[in-house]
Amino acid sequence: MRKFNKTKIKAALLLLFICSGLSAQDLPTIANTFLGSLSKELRDKTMFALEDSERFNMNYVPITRQGVTFHDFNEVQKTAALKLLRASLGEEGYRKSKExxxxxxxxxxxxxxxxxxxxxxxxxxxxxxxxxxxxxxSANEPWGWRFEGHHLSLNFTSTEGILSSATPTFFGTNPGIVRSTKYKGKEVLKKEATLGFALVNSMSKEQMKTVLFSNVAPNDIITLTKRKVGELEKVGIPFSKLSESQKATFMELLELYLSNYEENFAQGFREKIKKSGIDNLSFAWAGSLTPGKGHYFRIHGPTLLIEYDNTQNNANHVHTVVRDLTNDYGEDVLKRHYEKDHQH
Known part of the structure; x- marks a missing residue:
């Protein structure tokens, strides 16, 4: 059994904070710098073909995974790896990842x-x-990368040197609220819960008939680790049926999720959602209307699905995911890229 090395853990987590000041930079250069810092053996463990089925092997539970980890890195390699992660996320997404x-x-x-x-x-x-x-x-050819472990699955695709896809995006927390140890009171996904409850509890009795689709929350996000989401039941209240104050809360919740992403990608994703029609988004709820018992919400529209579930461990174990219903794993932009190449 490998000894649990507290010194290595502290060093890696310190680097997370050191890298937290980085802004988005040239992603292919950062990725190649990371790869260049690795030995051939580690590069071989890290690299896969873009078409490899491993790219779609999303999971968020403790399992044996492919790829290198912080256990494999020296300090230079850790720094290069974390620069890649920081450059691929927004400030909120990076904070949540490290916490x-x-x-x-x-x-x-x-x-x-x-x-x-x-x-x-x-x-x-x-x-x-x-x-x-x-x-x-590459700045010219498509490529992708993934950062994954227990309660994290971050999937990125790059075309023309920029992020063209950053979904599926999965964050989980257990405990949802830490009840003991020196971390007591820590709640990584607090804002998501606060805004979700604020929105659902602002509904009138008439609105609640549409919003609440079940008195019992599902025991996990409905989409789980599926490569494609598929058809979901149309439930919830449309954005157009909300009051002005409810619309403001809804948009604050939506923007909270978009803030996880690198700034330029977030802006493109935002524009895509608006183009498909904000009025076509809906908000739905299942389970308890107060914290402490199982609850679930989702935002759903033509191009977007956000799920939030807190049911496990006496409703103190959160799973939340963002799916781009037209471009998870960059499949839409890759299709257009290859069609363009074929025409050439």
């Missing part, structure tokens, strides 16, 4: 969990987050 990783230390304490993965590493491990790159990072 979700930190929660692994909380789980290890409160569960008194010494179980190990098949590779001998601890089951609860803030260093066990994996980097995979799909294709060769």
């Amino acid at each position: 979700i990783m930190e929660l692994e230390k909380v789980l290890r304490i409160i569960e008194n969990n010494d179980r190990t993965m098949p590779d001998g590493r601890p089951r609860r491990d803030p260093l066990n987050y994996h980097f995979c790159i799909f294709g060769q990072p």
Whole structure:
């Protein structure tokens, strides 16, 4: 069994804070700098073909994964890896990522969990987050990359040197609110919960007939790890049926999710959602209308799905995901890219 190295954990988490001041830069250059810092053995573990089925192997539970982790890196490699992560996310997304990783230390304490993965590493491990790159990072050709581990699955696709897709985006927290240890009171996804409850509890009795589609929340996000979302039941209240104050809360919640993304990508995603019609978005709720019992909400429209579920561990275990219904894993932009190449 590999020893749980507290010094390495502290060093990696310190680097997360050091890198938090980085702004979005030239993504292919940053990715190639990261790859150039690796030995051949580590590069071979990191790189996959863009068409490899591994790119769609999204998961957010503790399993054995492909790719290199912080356990494999020296300090130079850690810094290069985290620069890639920071350049791919907005400030909020980066904050949530590092705090979700930190929660692994909380789980290890409160569960008194010494179980190990098949590779001998601890089951609860803030260093066990994996980097995979799909294709060769390039300003001209498409490529992608993924950062994934327990309660994180961040999937990126780049075409023409910029992010063209950053979904599926999964964040999870367990505990949702930390009840003990030195992290007591920590709630990584607090704003999502606060705005969701504020919106649902602002509804009139008549509106609630449309908003509340079930008195029992599903026990997880409905889309799970599916490559394609497929058809979902049309439930909830349309944006157009909200009052002005409710619309403001709805938009604040939507913007909170968009703030997870790198600024330029967030702006493009925002414009895409608006183009498909804000009035075509709906808000739906299931389960308890107060914290402490299982609850679920979603925002759903022609191009967008946001799910938030808090039911497990006595409603103190959150899963939330963003899906681009037309371009998860960059499939739409890649299709257009290859069609353009074929025409040439």
